[in-house]
Amino acid sequence: MERGEGFGERLLGQLLDRAHEMPPQLIAPLVAEEVRAIGGRDVAILLQDYAQISLAPLPGRGLTEGEALPLEGSLAGRAFLSESIVEHPQTDGVRMFLPLLDGSDEIGVMALTLDKVDDDDRRLLRRLAGLVADMLVTKSSYTDQFFRARRRRPMSVSAEIQWSLLPPLTMTTPQVAVAGILEPAYDVAGDSLDYALNDDVLHLAMIDAMGHGLNAAVLATVAVGAYRHARRAEAGLAELYTFMDTAIDQQFGPDHFVTAQMMRLNIATGRLEWVNAGHPAPMLIRDHKVIGALEGPGTLPVGVGGSTPRINREQLRRGDRVLAYTDGLIEEHTAGGELFGEERLITTIERVGPVSATVQQMVRTLSHALMRERGGITSDDASLFLIEWRGGSADHLTRPLL
Numbered sequence: 001m002e003r004g005e006g007f008g009e010r011l012l013g014q015l016l017d018r019a020h021e022m023p024p025q026l027i028a029p030l031v032a033e034e035v036r037a038i039g040g041r042d043v044a045i046l047l048q049d050y051a052q053i054s055l056a057p058l059p060g061r062g063l064t065e066g067e068a069l070p071l072e073g074s075l076a077g078r079a080f081l082s083e084s085i086v087e088h089p090q091t092d093g094v095r096m097f098l099p100l101l102d103g104s105d106e107i108g109v110m111a112l113t114l115d116k117v118d119d120d121d122r123r124l125l126r127r128l129a130g131l132v133a134d135m136l137v138t139k140s141s142y143t144d145q146f147f148r149a150r151r152r153r154p155m156s157v158s159a160e161i162q163w164s165l166l167p168p169l170t171m172t173t174p175q176v177a178v179a180g181i182l183e184p185a186y187d188v189a190g191d192s193l194d195y196a197l198n199d200d201v202l203h204l205a206m207i208d209a210m211g212h213g214l215n216a217a218v219l220a221t222v223a224v225g226a227y228r229h230a231r232r233a234e235a236g237l238a239e240l241y242t243f244m245d246t247a248i249d250q251q252f253g254p255d256h257f258v259t260a261q262m263m264r265l266n267i268a269t270g271r272l273e274w275v276n277a278g279h280p281a282p283m284l285i286r287d288h289k290v291i292g293a294l295e296g297p298g299t300l301p302v303g304v305g306g307s308t309p310r311i312n313r314e315q316l317r318r319g320d321r322v323l324a325y326t327d328g329l330i331e332e333h334t335a336g337g338e339l340f341g342e343e344r345l346i347t348t349i350e351r352v353g354p355v356s357a358t359v360q361q362m363v364r365t366l367s368h369a370l371m372r373e374r375g376g377i378t379s380d381d382a383s384l385f386l387i388e389w390r391g392g393s394a395d396h397l398t399r400p401l402l
Helices: 005-019 024-037 075-082 119-142 145-150 157-165 213-232 237-252 341-355 359-373
Strands: 041-048 054-057 086-090 093-102 105-114 170-172 176-181 191-198 201-209 258-266 271-277 283-286 289-293 312-315 321-325 384-389
Touching: 005 024, 005 119, 024 041, 024 119, 024 145, 041 119, 041 145, 054 075, 054 145, 075 086, 075 093, 075 105, 093 119, 105 119, 105 170, 119 145, 157 191, 157 213, 170 359, 176 191, 176 201, 176 359, 191 213, 201 213, 201 321, 201 384, 213 237, 213 258, 237 258, 237 271, 258 321, 258 384, 283 341, 289 341, 321 341, 341 359, 359 384
Parallel strands: none
Antiparallel strands: 041 054, 041 105, 086 093, 093 105, 170 176, 176 384, 191 201, 201 258, 258 271, 271 312, 283 289, 283 321, 321 384
């Protein structure tokens, strides 16, 4: 079968034309049909679960279903973690595993079998996987099917609220990369994070609402909403804090508050500014070593304000990583009753960092390692948000390919 550039362009064009009006439940048979058109079979779509531990099969007509596969130790997991195609020769052909990337956010893996594979196949399937990822993300707004597939455990109402607030947990550009993870994924309540890249400024916030359960989720919802409203109105850091503080105080009164870290990073210069509103100080990581905590004048938690917020500043070097985290990570007690503490966090960061090529790999591996270090205990939300500043420019991406 001829599978050159012209064939691939026609195939992907037809898929894109049909996808606009395609109801969500027909995405699976449509993908299976497109794979059959290039001689493929046994198609599976595997989505990363909420805890970032396994790849769960998406059910649907035309798709091969089965058990969830672990991220660690499976061929599909290797494709996901490396963000590259993995090929596995079999007696009846070659089993291929392709990462599903929506922009820079990885949502899962597509698997299929071909009798044989050449460079035309690889090029076409890589583009097909990108289009499938975009379709899954777009159509997820119209259905619960994809959300249900990603759930490996029952989810609490508070966690449902928090996940509905979140942006994509990974963003990668030539100048900056961010990644986050929330724990416990299926029962998180007061922790949340948000970010936006507006021109040369990356805006970030990490929020930890007081309390537990549904009350904490509602408090965090108002905090995130107020943060986004002020950010989109182009408020400065001081004004942003004041707006959030007023919103929380007016809605909940003086007995409720949110600790928060609001940051702004100029991705062209590496200049970092932040307001620390009662939150643990973020860690500065350079060459896989923790240089130290980014200490500085603190500000009262959001909702307990009244004083002028204090803005801190730091000049980053290319390759620096900044790790923000919530206090549940270090204030948890181990199985023996000992406080987990900051020193153990630093030791774990420096052990995990050198084997983590990307920010997504680092937050996932770090979170899971910390969970093991705590003996599986999580009595409070324990979330991570990692930023890597790379510098340089992304202008080359605007030039047409000849």
